[in-house]
């Protein structure tokens with residue numbers, strides 16, 4: 001007994017320590033962004049000055065990141081959902097190979113993917129300097145996450161039979177896709193969307209290489225701020241990032257929650273109906 | 275109330291893209307309003323035949339599927355207006371029970387009032403009114419099967435196709451639902467094709483049974499015909515239990531290791547005779563006991579005993595006898611066979 005309680009205590013302490021290890025820097029960083037002078041400490045007083053300065057100087061990066069994330073979401077939905085559907089419906093070796101290939105942009109370092117894009121398309125000046133260039137990189141990187149999460153949902157339901165059932169009732173392909181496939185992918189799509197938006201908002205590796213002075217995203221701006229300006233400004237930047245991403249994630253998470261709870265009943269209850 | 279159509283398969287074979295020959299060329303006529311059961315062991319091509327009728331598979335070149343006078347071979351399933359009930363139910367988890375039943379009506383652009391009326395009718399028919407607003411994951415297996423039937427029937431299909439609809443249910447529920455499906459099919463007078471590997475289910479439900487063997491039709495006939503006059507050893511062994519004696523004919527007498535059987539119509543070339551357990555009985559006292567054997571197993575079944583008697587054959591003879599008397603393992607018994615039940619194949 002004594003031994004068990006000791007182990008439990010140890011585990012508890014460890015968990016708290018890990019949490020603290022993760023949370024303390026966040027809190028410190030937020031405080032730093034609100035302190036008049038970080039080196040003097042909190043005694044120097046709290047201020048919104050840094051936050052406003054960041055807002056004035058880096059507003060554009062923020063809107064670019066948001067725009068990129070949303071565009072990336074739209075594209076991964078348009079490409080990823082049909083792709084996942086096709087992969088789920090085909091049992092062939094080709095489908096499995098495509099599934100594996102899709103994971104490549106995740107496995108390969110972002111810098112390498114970015115270099116590849118620059119080598120291939122860097123010459124197209126108009127494209128190179130536009131945000132679309134970054135968008136392509138983000139889509140490459142996030143598409144597998146959308147496909148995977150939709151595929152995960154599709155693989156647990158017997159989609160072919162559900163579709164056959166719908167077809168027997170008179171549903172053509174478009175109707176089946178709208179009424180049966182999409183609603184049953186809903187949770188996978190939402191989980192995928194959560195991933196895509198988060199990953200696109202926070203992507204730095206690839207974006208850092210792909211960006212131009214006119215196409216700075218939020219994480220790239222953050223790196224600039226940390227590297228070249230006062231620590232307080234970098235921290236205020238982090239604070240804004242948090243304020244932006246947290247409600248977004250919470251909203252998506254709320255959407256992704258299953259609609260109903262499952263009350264499985266015993267088979268014998270069927271006899272009681274008649 | 276339903277528009278029953280006859281269905282014809284003409285020269286329908288099915289070879290899958292991987293080369294599997296699931297069905298040899300088959301001709302089959304299903305009368306309007308008839309319940310036809312496709313029966314056979316797993317892998318014999320029952321589902322493939324059903325899917326050809328449904329329009330989920332295309333027959334090999336040269337095959338035709340006809341609904342009444344209409345050639346539907348080229349029509350996809352969504353244009354054939356057939357009701358399907360799957361073993362796994364295939365109910366839509368994103369819809370309630372009522373929405374599932376209304377789905378086919380919605381596709382046919384019926385008004386909300388028409389849909390509501392028809393759904394109510396179907397719920398009442400299947401006695402599941404209480405379940406209308408439940409989601410599918412809140413239903414038991416038997417309830418799901420009822421919803422699947424209601425959904426398939428709601429659109430007034432030209433034929434109802436059922437693929438092992440009861441296999442996933444437990445034995446007691448299977449009995450109840452089998453009875454219900456039987457009355458339902460009779461009441462509706464719909465052309466129905468019912469796939470099963472369970473011969474008892476086939477006998478109970480089918481107006482006619484098609485016994486299938488490796489993609490071929492082994493026999494087509496009413497349950498009674500198939501049971502009493504099987505066309506082949508395969509059918510005889512698949513339907514019910516068959517007793518077998520091997521030996522040779524001497525005039526009217528068939529001689530075998532366990533004794534002899536007298537049969538005036540005995541063919542001179544018979545090397546083997548067959549008969550059902552119910553045509554086998556313990557010889558009465560004083561009766562000439564032509565067959566003798568030892569009891570190798572006796573199962574008490576309440577009202578009767580199922581006896582296995584070793585008469586020196588490959589397999590023991592099976593018979594059912596009143597449970598009044600007790601039988602012990604190894605005991606010697608004398609048997610008699612009813613002449614009208616004898617057959618050679």
Ligand SMILES: Nc1ncnc2c1ncn2[C@@H]1O[C@H](COP(=O)(O)OP(=O)(O)O)[C@@H](O)[C@H]1O
Pocket residue numbers: 290291292294295296314315316317318319320321322323
């Ligand atoms: N899509 C398919 N591709 C290849 N072979 C198949 C396919 N569907 C069924 N088969 C094969 O065809 C044969 C008959 O199958 P099926 O009609 O499902 O039999 P049953 O329903 O009588 O169990 C089996 O050998 C099965 O493996």
Ligand SMILES: [Mg+2]
Pocket residue numbers: 317320321322
């Ligand atoms: Mg089958």
